[in-house]
Amino acid sequence: MRANTWIFWLVLVVLLLALLVDFPLDKGVLGHRGVRLGLDLQGGVHIVYRADLSAVEPGTESAALDGVVAALEDRVNPLGITEPVIQKQGEDRVIVDLPGKAISDTDKERLSRVDILKFGELISENETATWENSEGRWKPATGLINGEVTDLTSRYFKTNTYVGQDNLGQIELHFEWDKEGSELSQQITTRLVVGNQPLGIFEGTEALKGEDGQPIAPRVQAVIIEQGVITGLSYNEASRLSKHLNFGRLPVPLEIIYDQTISPILGADFVELSVKAGLLGIAAVMLFMIIYYRISGLMTSLALIYYGIVLLAIFKLFGVTLTLAGIGGFILSVGMAIDANVLIFERMKEELWVGQTLGAAIEAGFKRAWSAIWDSNITTILAGIILYWLGSSIVASAPLKGFALTLIIGVAVSMFTAIMVTRTFIRPFVNTSFARQKGLFAPYQKKEGKNV
Amino acid sequence: MFDIVGKRLWYFCISGAIILAGIISLIVFGLEPGVEFSSGSLLTIDFEPSVTTPQLKQALGELGYASAIIQTTGEGHFLVRLPELTGADRAALETALTSKVGQLEIKGFDSVSPMIARETTRNAAIAVAISAVGMLLYISWAFHRMPNPFRWGTCAIVAMMHDLLIVLGVFAVFGVTLGWQIDLMFVTGILTLVGYSVNDTIVVFDRIRENLLKSGGIDFETVVNNSLLETMSRSLITGIGVIFVLIALLLMVGASIQNLIVVLLVGIPFGTYGSICIASPLLIVWRKGEWGRFVGRRPAAVAVKGK
Numbered sequence: 001m002r003a004n005t006w007i008f009w010l011v012l013v014v015l016l017l018a019l020l021v022d023f024p025l026d027k028g029v030l031g032h033r034g035v036r037l038g039l040d041l042q043g044g045v046h047i048v049y050r051a052d053l054s055a056v057e058p059g060t061e062s063a064a065l066d067g068v069v070a071a072l073e074d075r076v077n078p079l080g081i082t083e084p085v086i087q088k089q090g091e092d093r094v095i096v097d098l099p100g101k102a103i104s105d106t107d108k109e110r111l112s113r114v115d116i117l118k119f120g121e122l123i124s125e126n127e128t129a130t131w132e133n134s135e136g137r138w139k140p141a142t143g144l145i146n147g148e149v150t151d152l153t154s155r156y157f158k159t160n161t162y163v164g165q166d167n168l169g170q171i172e173l174h175f176e177w178d179k180e181g182s183e184l185s186q187q188i189t190t191r192l193v194v195g196n197q198p199l200g201i202f203e204g205t206e207a208l209k210g211e212d213g214q215p216i217a218p219r220v221q222a223v224i225i226e227q228g229v230i231t232g233l234s235y236n237e238a239s240r241l242s243k244h245l246n247f248g249r250l251p252v253p254l255e256i257i258y259d260q261t262i263s264p265i266l267g268a269d270f271v272e273l274s275v276k277a278g279l280l281g282i283a284a285v286m287l288f289m290i291i292y293y294r295i296s297g298l299m300t301s302l303a304l305i306y307y308g309i310v311l312l313a314i315f316k317l318f319g320v321t322l323t324l325a326g327i328g329g330f331i332l333s334v335g336m337a338i339d340a341n342v343l344i345f346e347r348m349k350e351e352l353w354v355g356q357t358l359g360a361a362i363e364a365g366f367k368r369a370w371s372a373i374w375d376s377n378i379t380t381i382l383a384g385i386i387l388y389w390l391g392s393s394i395v396a397s398a399p400l401k402g403f404a405l406t407l408i409i410g411v412a413v414s415m416f417t418a419i420m421v422t423r424t425f426i427r428p429f430v431n432t433s434f435a436r437q438k439g440l441f442a443p444y445q446k447k448e449g450k451n452v
Numbered sequence: 453m454f455d456i457v458g459k460r461l462w463y464f465c466i467s468g469a470i471i472l473a474g475i476i477s478l479i480v481f482g483l484e485p486g487v488e489f490s491s492g493s494l495l496t497i498d499f500e501p502s503v504t505t506p507q508l509k510q511a512l513g514e515l516g517y518a519s520a521i522i523q524t525t526g527e528g529h530f531l532v533r534l535p536e537l538t539g540a541d542r543a544a545l546e547t548a549l550t551s552k553v554g555q556l557e558i559k560g561f562d563s564v565s566p567m568i569a570r571e572t573t574r575n576a577a578i579a580v581a582i583s584a585v586g587m588l589l590y591i592s593w594a595f596h597r598m599p600n601p602f603r604w605g606t607c608a609i610v611a612m613m614h615d616l617l618i619v620l621g622v623f624a625v626f627g628v629t630l631g632w633q634i635d636l637m638f639v640t641g642i643l644t645l646v647g648y649s650v651n652d653t654i655v656v657f658d659r660i661r662e663n664l665l666k667s668g669g670i671d672f673e674t675v676v677n678n679s680l681l682e683t684m685s686r687s688l689i690t691g692i693g694v695i696f697v698l699i700a701l702l703l704m705v706g707a708s709i710q711n712l713i714v715v716l717l718v719g720i721p722f723g724t725y726g727s728i729c730i731a732s733p734l735l736i737v738w739r740k741g742e743w744g745r746f747v748g749r750r751p752a753a754v755a756v757k758g759k
Contacts (some may be wrong), residue, residue, distance in 0.1 A: 281700030328640035372658035
């Protein structure tokens with residue numbers, strides 16, 4: 001009896017906690033955020049890039065990919081996406097998930113562009129301008145590498161740019177060129193140092209602008225070969241520029257191998273419909289159970305509602321992301337929740353048929369159904385764990401992980417519900433006048449299949 | 453009482469015939485692969501005002517996409533399957549279609565390279581295979597008190613494979629007759645079915661195990677038969693319960709998860725059948741070493757005995 005009292009309180013406390021999470025009194029604390037929806041439900045952009053690592057020194061592939069991730073993070077930031085996910089996948093892939101909104105093709109193109117920044121010099125009267133702004137008319141700053149005309153771009157920076165101060169407290173941006181960059185820089189700065197001409201910095205078709213809205217175009221004061229310093233910037237400008245220079249190039253070229261754009265509207269409809277359909281389906285199951293198992297069926301229905309409340313609470317509490325594939329896991333776990341109850345009541349029915357009292361039948365029913373529930377649920381959870389592990393390692397698939405996680409949580413909650421909750425709901429009937437009418441708890445025994 | 457297991461030869465013949473037909477259609481027709489499995493681009497386009505499929509087909513043909521597969525999902529709503537497009541191709545197509553056909557909105561865009569497509573197929577197979585091995589090991593362990601526990605695990609996995617093969621065969625037929633393509637939801641359905649099928653078999657096996665331990669020398673075949681009868685109503689009720697949920701999802705959510713639901717609507721009845729008529733009779737066949745005796749076998753004399 002003591003164990004039963006203990007279970008009763010556990011079931012009650014779990015229910016109250018779950019209700020509090022599902023329908024919080026103070027919406028700001030928990031309820032506001034709601035259940036997190038995966039990209040396939042709330043809409044957004046999912047891109048898988050493959051990095052071309054052929055030119056990378058062996059052994060540094062992983063570092064190169066880290067560089068790609070850092071650069072992509074820096075490039076995604078200005079898009080204003082709430083929870084972007086950028087991560088390495090496997091040996092040569094990077095996934096970018098941008099939930100919530102579609103981004104323009106230009107923005108998408110910018111993400112995978114190798115060089116973000118280009119450098120320019122002022123042109124003389126009769127040349128054509130690539131860029132024009134308040135500082136003048138510009139063309140790309142070029143030099144010769146192995147006899148070929150080459151643009152100076154952010155790809156030639158080493159990624160060790162940093163912001164410092166000189167003795168007088170003036171902000172300095174320190175940078176270093178790689179080998180090719182040094183050659184180009186030597187040729188260009190030798191040309192521009194005459195009359196301290198400016199070196200323009202451009203992103204796409206626009207000049208990079210400072211805090212005052214004016215283009216940033218530092219004047220060349222000396223011939224720069226390997227290392228140099230840019231002065232005269234504010235701290236914010238310098239740190240932004242240093243980021244651009246560090247991340248303004250991808251260490252390796254990227255190729256899009258999977259590109260998925262889902263309209264958010266599609267997602268919104270979908271979630272609403274699924275929830276309604278799920279509720280309708282469960283209502284149908286309840287009706288069926290009540291007709292077949294009477295009071296026991298009613299208790300199963302209550303247990304299914306309990307199951308739904310606790311499942312939702314766990315999803316919210318642990319921030320489980322719901323995905324389309326997760327629906328499969330959900331269906332299977334609902335099926336197992338139904339199955340556990342059916343197993344118990346079938347056993348109870350058999351006990352009632354051989355003449356046991358309701359109380360004895362309940363306890364025996366639960367006890368004897370346990371091994372079946374345990375083995376089938378543990379097998380399913382085990383399969384779920386294997387799939388989750390596969391999804392996060394060898395197979396690297398977000399849908400697989402979503403399926404597995406929903407399944408594991410769903411089955412665990414279903415086991416708790418079947419063993420603890422249904423029994424707690426049905427026990428109070430034991431000492432009432434209902435208990436003598438066994439037909440209320442199990443379908444009547446058919447004549448022919450009589451057990452002697 | 454009903455003699456279920458005595459007719460096992462029949463079940464094996466029926467299942468064998470269905471699976472054979474399925475394998476033949478898989479070889480002859482194959483599964484109709486969706487964009488995830490064969491690479492290419494899939495566009496979800498809404499036209500406002502609505503246009504007709506021939507209009508759209510003609511416009512796409514003029515733009516050099518004569519191979520486009522067009523599917524209507526509602527008034528003015530289309531799914532268009534094209535060879536793999538880059539972002540720039542897509543933007544160009546959007547502009548060209550707007551001027552040729554009318555105001556449109558691209559609601560969804562999927563583009564899959566051949567590399568990813570190959571991996572998706574491989575990954576699905578790996579997932580099913582490794583989880584099957586895991587379940588085989590667990591079941592064999594769970595039935596370690598039985599003689600030859602490995603057989604129980606094997607029979608459960610064989611019954612699961614039986615269910616999968618039937619569903620694959622049915623989808624090969626759907627592919628060639630209705631043009632249904634398999635997609636990621638199909639894979640999700642297969643994984644769900646694997647779980648359901650094994651779970652269903654374990655429950656039946658659990659009852660056989662329990663009855664065997666207290667059988668006290670009753671013939672193995674009789675014990676299995678009694679166990680099947682005892683678990684029959686549970687198998688049916690659980691199956692029907694899940695089918696209720698599936699039908700509700702199919703009716704209300706529709707197209708996007710259609711493959712998942714249909715895999716299960718086909719698979720669950722066969723899964724129930726597989727646990728009762730394939731997995732458990734297989735145990736008997738293995739126990740009695742009947743492998744070679746199917747031809748000209750005498751009718752099994754099942755002794756029905758009350759408890």
